[in-house]
Amino acid sequence: MELPLKTAAAENSASLDREAERRKSEDIRGRHGLKDMMEQFMKALFLICGLVAVGFVLVISAYLVISGIPAIREVGLIQFLFGADWDPANKSGDPAYGILPMILTSIYGTAGAIVIGVPIGFLMAVFLSKVADRRLAAVIREVVDLLAGIPSVVYGLVGMMVLVPGIRVLFGLPAGDSLLAAVIVLAVMILPSIISVSETALDAVPREYEEASLALGATHIETVFRVSVPAASSGIAAAVVLGIGRAIGEAMAIIMVAGNVANMPGLLTPVRFLTTAIASEMSYASVGSLHRNALFSIGLVLFLFIMLINVFLNVFIKRKKED
Numbered sequence: 001m002e003l004p005l006k007t008a009a010a011e012n013s014a015s016l017d018r019e020a021e022r023r024k025s026e027d028i029r030g031r032h033g034l035k036d037m038m039e040q041f042m043k044a045l046f047l048i049c050g051l052v053a054v055g056f057v058l059v060i061s062a063y064l065v066i067s068g069i070p071a072i073r074e075v076g077l078i079q080f081l082f083g084a085d086w087d088p089a090n091k092s093g094d095p096a097y098g099i100l101p102m103i104l105t106s107i108y109g110t111a112g113a114i115v116i117g118v119p120i121g122f123l124m125a126v127f128l129s130k131v132a133d134r135r136l137a138a139v140i141r142e143v144v145d146l147l148a149g150i151p152s153v154v155y156g157l158v159g160m161m162v163l164v165p166g167i168r169v170l171f172g173l174p175a176g177d178s179l180l181a182a183v184i185v186l187a188v189m190i191l192p193s194i195i196s197v198s199e200t201a202l203d204a205v206p207r208e209y210e211e212a213s214l215a216l217g218a219t220h221i222e223t224v225f226r227v228s229v230p231a232a233s234s235g236i237a238a239a240v241v242l243g244i245g246r247a248i249g250e251a252m253a254i255i256m257v258a259g260n261v262a263n264m265p266g267l268l269t270p271v272r273f274l275t276t277a278i279a280s281e282m283s284y285a286s287v288g289s290l291h292r293n294a295l296f297s298i299g300l301v302l303f304l305f306i307m308l309i310n311v312f313l314n315v316f317i318k319r320k321k322e323d
Contacts, residue, residue, distance in 0.1 A: 061303070068300030071097070071293035080297065086262040086277070088291040097294045099274070099301065105265040106248060106274045106305070109179060109258075113186035113247045118240055120187075121194030125239075128195070129202035130224045148192030156256030159185045164257055171268055177259030179271045185253050190243035197242060201235020202228055241313050248306055251275035274302045 072080050075097045083098015090096065124144075128137045159181055168176030205228045213223040229236070251273070259270020260280055272280075278295050285292035 064296065064300040064303050067293065067296035069297075071290055071297040074290060075294065080294075081301070084264065086272075088281070088285075088294060095291070097290070099277075099298055101262050101264045102272055102274045102277055102298070103301070105179065105271040106302075108265045109182050109186060109254075109271075109273060110244060110247045112179075112183035113190060114240070114244060116183065116187035117190045117243060117247075118194060121191045121239070121243070122198055122236065124191070125195050125198035125202060125236075126224060126229070129199045130220075130228060144192050144195050147188075148196070152189070152250060152252040153256075155185055155189055156253035159253065159257040167268070173268060175259070175270065177257060177270045178268045179258065179265055180267050182254050182258040182271070182273070185257050186247045186250060189250060189253065190246045193242040193246055194239045197239035198232070198236045201232035201239070204235065205231045237313060237316075241310060244309055244313075245306060248302070248309075249275060251279040255280060274298050274305075
């Protein structure tokens with residue numbers, strides 16, 4: 001009798017083990033299924049976010065094209081882009097819609113801001129990432145973050161109250177509103193973007209690169225500029241792109257220090273940027289008028305200008321990586 005009982009008990013135990021294994025496998029499959037569902041959900045969410053971003057760009061592009069093309073057709077592409085006079089409210093009945101002075105002013109102002117701001121921002125990023133003491137670097141980062149949070153109108157207000165009178169007195173001008181004042185203000189405004197992004201790129205360089213350079217006998221400064229900086233070149237280039245975008249797109253601060261006059265650009269003369277033309281005249285341009293449509297055309301030119309700069313810099317960065 002004992003043998004059949006033992007056999008039955010063994011079979012019962014084996015059956016229980018098989019049931020436990022089956023439940024365990026089902027539980028594992030259920031967990032894997034839940035993880036797979038979550039994985040698919042997150043992929044779909046990321047795809048939607050990416051499509052939304054692309055959709056915004058396409059909507060903005062289409063709107064600017066639809067709104068800007070009519071004025072360019074009516075005025076004429078050559079006259080609009082290369083005309084030297086902008087006077088849409090001419091009382092004699094002969095308005096002018098040439099934006100060449102504003103195009104050149106935007107190019108010169110942005111280039112000047114980059115020439116001043118990029119070296120200062122880049123060297124400051126190198127100092128914070130590779131040279132400065134931790135405590136000092138932390139204090140400077142707080143100041144840079146504060147600089148990034150200051151509203152544009154405050155930059156313009158300080159420039160109007162301090163920089164513009166200083167230029168007027170220094171150069172003996174009747175008024176200090178000028179391209180020079182705009183360049184200096186823009187150079188200060190792009191510093192936070194260049195410093196923060198460049199420092200992040202430098203911090204991401206693997207420590208092994210620098211240790212290998214030091215082991216070969218290079219000094220610390222040589223290692224920074226010959227190893228760390230080239231390794232972080234793509235991030236530094238991205239910082240420059242952000243700085244250019246900030247400089248080109250600024251309006252409020254520039255209105256307050258540049259004079260807002262559509263003259264051909266001169267370093268010490270009042271000028272008007274593409275952005276300031278839109279900001280200063282859109283409020284009183286009547287809906288449906290050629291004047292208002294021309295302002296949309298300026299926005300289209302500005303948008304294309306920024307896109308061309310981004311494409312050029314991205315192609316340049318890719319070529320540098322391939323080399």
